[in-house]
Amino acid sequence: NYEKLWLIAAMLLIIGFIVTITYGSVGLGIAMIDDSEETIDPNALEDHERFGDLGVHQTGDGEYDVNIRAYQFNFEPGSSALGVHDPIVVPENSEVTLYVTSPDVIHSFSVVGTNANTMVVPGEISVMTVEFNEAREYGILCNEYCGSGHHGMEGVIEVV
Numbered sequence: 001n002y003e004k005l006w007l008i009a010a011m012l013l014i015i016g017f018i019v020t021i022t023y024g025s026v027g028l029g030i031a032m033i034d035d036s037e038e039t040i041d042p043n044a045l046e047d048h049e050r051f052g053d054l055g056v057h058q059t060g061d062g063e064y065d066v067n068i069r070a071y072q073f074n075f076e077p078g079s080s081a082l083g084v085h086d087p088i089v090v091p092e093n094s095e096v097t098l099y100v101t102s103p104d105v106i107h108s109f110s111v112v113g114t115n116a117n118t119m120v121v122p123g124e125i126s127v128m129t130v131e132f133n134e135a136r137e138y139g140i141l142c143n144e145y146c147g148s149g150h151h152g153m154e155g156v157i158e159v160v
């Protein structure tokens with residue numbers, strides 16, 4: 001009976017979509033974006049507990065914090081632009097919380113191919129948690145026009 005066959009075909013299609021969506025999001029890393037209430041003096045980042053200590057810090061089993069300064073026109077760490085190669089390196093199957101702030105103008109921090117995408121505002125701290133389950137490179141981009149070097153403000157996360 002054809003009606004039953006169509007019903008089964010439609011159900012298989014739906015299951016296929018669900019599997020694709022689930023697999024896709026696991027592979028690409030899902031970000032939880034959470035705006036910190038904390039304010040920060042953009043002119044004294046080096047005196048701040050977190051931003052005086054830039055880079056990757058292990059906080060638990062498979063858990064890492066990364067403290068990043070986004071400035072005209074680089075990410076520190078992360079940058080791959082203007083002759084600087086300073087990738088953010090984290091292990092596969094890790095949960096990584098990115099803390100980003102700016103000492104100068106508004107930027108953004110976007111991990112290409114994931115939903116991790118946030119504005120970076122001087123005086124504020126942007127917080128995102130991303131699960132990286134696949135060993136590969138992810139590009140980082142600034143999506144907010146921030147001046148003459150905006151188009152070259154990019155970087156790399158290496159999941160190894």
Ligand code: CUA
Nearest residue numbers: 107142144146
């Ligand atoms: Cu920073 Cu555009």
